[in-house]
Amino acid sequence: MSTPMSSATEAGTLRLATAGSVDDGKSTLVGRLLHDSKSVLADQLESISRTGTPDLALLTDGLRAEREQGITIDVAYRYFATPRRRFILADTPGHVQYTRNMVTGASTAELTIILVDARNGVVEQTRRHAAIAALLRVPHLVLAVNKMDLVGYEEAVFAATAEEFTAYATELGVPRVTAIPVSALAGDNIVDPSAHMDWYGGPTVLEHLETVPVAAAAPDTPARFPVQYVIRHDESRYYAGQLASGTLRVGDPITVHPSGRTSTIAALDVLGTAVDAARAGESLTARLADELDVARGDLLAPSTGPAPSVTRDIRGAVCHLADEPLVVGQRVLLRHTTRTVKAIVRSLADADRLTANDLGHVVLRTAEPVVVDDYAEIRWTGAFLLLDPADGTTLTAGMAELPR
Incomplete structure (x- = not known):
């Protein structure tokens, strides 16, 4: 060694x-x-x-x-x-x-x-x-x-x-x-x-x-920052969460998804210390140069470079986890990063249902736009879960596949 x-x-x-x-x-x-x-x-x-x-x-x-x-x-x-x-x-x-x-x-x-x-x-x-x-x-x-x-x-x-x-x-x-x-x-x-x-x-x-x-x-991966919590302090807003991928730097122009509003990173804080840059895996708070309407479930990403997809139609490979089957037409909750939205199962490839441990492909329609990356490109913003809307039980784990 x-x-x-x-x-x-x-x-x-x-x-x-x-x-x-x-x-x-x-x-x-x-x-x-x-x-x-x-x-x-x-x-x-x-x-x-x-x-x-x-x-x-x-x-x-x-x-x-x-x-x-x-x-x-x-x-x-x-x-x-x-x-x-x-x-x-x-x-x-x-x-x-x-x-x-x-x-x-x-x-x-x-x-x-x-x-x-x-x-x-x-x-x-x-x-x-x-x-x-x-x-x-x-x-x-x-x-x-x-x-x-x-x-x-x-x-x-x-x-x-x-x-x-x-x-x-x-x-x-x-x-x-x-x-x-x-x-x-x-x-x-x-x-x-x-x-x-x-x-x-x-x-x-x-x-x-x-x-x-x-x-x-791997700092070259595009930065993705799902907002988990909004903190108000000294008449300013700070956005807390964990950086899912890439690197964020003070001065970076960013876009808030899904709204599309833009601003600049004015300050970053990691573990109570002001920093010039934050890297994937670090929990941080960010302050923007502009007062924007940003909430839990929004995602901050660089305004330059590859942008995430904002869509209501999700296609993905899945593994069904629950004992109860997943069927076409079923209403579910889709949990993606810090955002949870209502969705419906539109189709299942080559099947009308998935049972426990089955691997397959699903097409979903969500009630609200979801900000997603291809799982093959960025795992953390390409992964999602399907939940039972009645009790929150995890039904299915999915990996988003975007059109090439």
Whole structure:
């Protein structure tokens, strides 16, 4: 590995998700990652070592039902850090009936690790997980070919699996796959390089996680600032929220959407300190040079460069999450950034309904204009949820697709 940075903040925070079929060793890989990176507290280590050898899967399989059945059901979130970077890890379920949980965990991830059992290779659930990662436009995809110890650490087994998976991912539009041969149980290529696979010259899992670029390092993305709260102070208005993408600077000309009114950024404040610029992921308050009618749900974007689309017709790829089906003609609430509007399901591609865990495409008509980007271009302003108007239950997760 290269020389560690002096602070975990220097490389930013990486959000990642793991996925894999049942019994592929996903929870063991996560447990090994936490254990070997010294991210496990002494009392946790003791609780999973009462029978002698630590059962690393128990570090993530926190639900009683999971421990009894030996599978991952819920999304288990873990927070850890190394000297080089902080991590937020979502360990997602492998069973097909919990596909919707993978969508939840991977929706905010910048990297997804998909595990396969070296003995079984690429199976149907592997393809489904790859399709979801591609649908969600997760920027970085890692294939971890696990249980290499059970196939004699054979290079040919790894190469065949990596080739098949990469070919399928390429068909889905994934630009690049990083394939790593591992044994989570034995610790090969998780944190430390394996002594059993000298034919592999790539990074370990942790080394790759520590060095992969994160979205905050991409300032060229157009700035998008959804207004969450309006603050009145000293006869001025300040607009609070989290910068979804790009960079905002004092002096930037901006447009308020959907009204189309224009102004200039007069001041920015991050954590109580005046700054000249704010970057994606930072929570801030902004003051404009002009007194405009701006409310929660409006979006501030640069007046120059690519503009978001203001529309009442939303098309998108979706994963249905609720047990009750989504049907054509159904009235829903569409939640997008800080804005919630009424909508109706106009059509579903090649279906009249979507049931739990189904992937599909939807066309919606909203009661009010929505300011949206193509999900492939800006994930945070391209994502939306469909809610039940009666009780606010989440029905469907969607990714907007704008006409090219």
